[in-house]
Structure formats: structure tokens, C-alpha cells
Amino acid sequence: MPEYPIRPLPIVDAESAPFWAALREHRYSAQRCHACGTIYLYPRVLCPECHSPDVGWVALGGGGEIYSFTVSRRPAAPGFASLVPLVVALIMLDEGPRVMSNIVRADPEGIRIGARVELEYLDVTEEITLPVFRLA
Numbered sequence: 001m002p003e004y005p006i007r008p009l010p011i012v013d014a015e016s017a018p019f020w021a022a023l024r025e026h027r028y029s030a031q032r033c034h035a036c037g038t039i040y041l042y043p044r045v046l047c048p049e050c051h052s053p054d055v056g057w058v059a060l061g062g063g064g065e066i067y068s069f070t071v072s073r074r075p076a077a078p079g080f081a082s083l084v085p086l087v088v089a090l091i092m093l094d095e096g097p098r099v100m101s102n103i104v105r106a107d108p109e110g111i112r113i114g115a116r117v118e119l120e121y122l123d124v125t126e127e128i129t130l131p132v133f134r135l136a
Contacts, residue, residue, distance in 0.1 A: 008079045009128050016043045023129040026121045030097055032058040041097045062119030064093040071108040102132045
């Protein structure tokens with residue numbers, strides 16, 4: 001497992017457990033509504049578009065583009081102190097959903113809206129893997 005600074009970790013609940021389990025296996029997935037076809041993240045019981053409970057899981061390719069971003073030069077909390085400057089980005093995935101994540105292994109000054117990104121798996125603990133992105 002790579003050496004990464006510790007950070008606040010997500011809380012795994014019943015709705016999100018399949019998402020976190022897939023990430024642990026280095027698979028990226030989202031929920032897809034069987035009624036209207038919407039693909040969405042974050043995991044939840046009902047489709048955010050049509051409110052149908054008829055949802056399942058679909059694999060994602062991990063590619064997308066930067067929709068928006070900011071560079072945090074001051075830590076928002078003590079757990080982020082060793083991560084600044086931290087690029088927090090809204091990523092438009094190729095499959096449609098927008099997700100909030102970090103851009104890693106890039107000079108913050110070289111990041112631009114519209115830049116292509118690729119998924120990278122960040123194994124933070126034995127139980128938690130986070131989806132982060134790098135410039136393509």
C-alpha cells in the first residue's frame with residue numbers, strides 16, 4: 001500500500017457499502033436507475049431523477065473532465081494539513097454523473113477546467129480506498 005497522509009475517512013452505511021466494497025477491489029461503480037436510466041453518485045435508495053427504488057449498480061470507466069476546481073492552500077481541518085495545497089475538483093464523468101474528488105500528482109498551477117482526468121485508486125487504509133483523479 002502506498003504511503004499517503006491520513007485524512008478524514010468516509011462513513012460506510014448500508015446504501016454506500018457496495019460502492020466502497022467495489023473501490024476496495026479497484027472497481028469504480030455507480031448506481032443506475034432501471035426506470036429512467038439515470039446513472040448517479042452518491043449512492044442512495046431512490047433515484048434522484050424519478051424517485052424509483054428500482055436501482056442497480058453499473059461499472060464506470062474512470063475517465064472524465066474537470067468541470068470546476070479550487071486549490072485549498074490552507075487545511076480545512078487538521079487531517080488535511082499534510083495534503084495542502086489540495087486540489088478539490090468537480091469531475092464530470094464520461095458516463096454523466098458529476099463527482100467531487102481530488103486531483104493528485106499534478107502542479108496546481110497547471111490544472112484547467114475542461115482538462116481530461118483519469119481515475120486513480122488511493123488505498124488509504126486496509127478497509128477504505130478513495131477515488132481520486134490525475135490529469136490524463
